[in-house]
Amino acid sequence: MAARVISVGIAVMDRIFAIDAIPTEPTKVFARSCTEIGGGPAATGAATASHLGGEVELWARVGDDPIGRRIVEELKEWGVVPQVRHVPGGRSGVSSIAVANDGERLIFAFADPALDTDTAWLPMERLASADCVLVDLRWPKASERVLHEAQRKGIPSVLDADLTTDDIARTLVPLAGYAIFSLPALRRFTGQTSPGDGLTAAQRACKGRVGVTLGAEGFLWLDAGRLEHEPGFAVSAIDTLGAGDVFHGAFALAIAEGRDMRQAGRFANAAAALKCTRFGGRAGIPTREETEALLQTSRTTA
């Protein structure tokens, strides 16, 4: 039976343009290609876990608009079961993203501040059937409620602790079974520059496990106070947009399948590395077969 993951947080629509270079002054830039595809940490994590073989639900809210309807349709195409509320009068989140040849990005993101944060409609009774929950920082009330309930029920939980401009991580990290940071987010959370010192400081705030993604360098985590490392896979990366979201989705699925942190980190490194070899954010999510094939190789950056 497939492992079951419930992912909770944000779902948006991205329009991603491939351009030669980020302009330094106002101008018109002609893109080489353009992809319109869903984004958002929880939603891309859900699409990843589903594509890699999990049975996955996404709990999210979008606007009551055509973009919101398209976001939901596309999630279904990835095999995700949407538990998504179309907020009356609300507008869906959208981003326009330019990715240059050197991988640099320019992003314009819109998130409707009026998008209702109510969590009363969430089907909390469904949590009992989950093997793991994955939450992001973009719908804090829902993530807090789900993390509390997961803790109470003994369900593993993964927090995608990415960089935000607020301090919501302070509330959610202590509740997480696995708090997995990006390096900029870990630095902001702890004030420590080195990833090792950052994890040691983050562990003081978290009763669960703490880890950090290091881009091409892979994944670092603490095991009973000892630093452990799984190197990234050596690939030629052309688009790292969504790499962190793919990592977290694959990591949550591996935990749902009962793997330990090293196995989950290695599996997630492989899935995220493959994503980086393809343009278009979530469009680059690999299949299980592709991921397993890369795992058989030792092409790491160590």
Ligand code: ADP
């Ligand atoms: P984010 O996308 O959130 O900034 P990272 O840059 O740390 O997060 O990337 C997340 C994961 O994606 C890494 O831990 C690694 O597994 C994979 N990854 C990112 N960039 C590369 C790369 N250039 N080569 C191989 N793997 C990569």
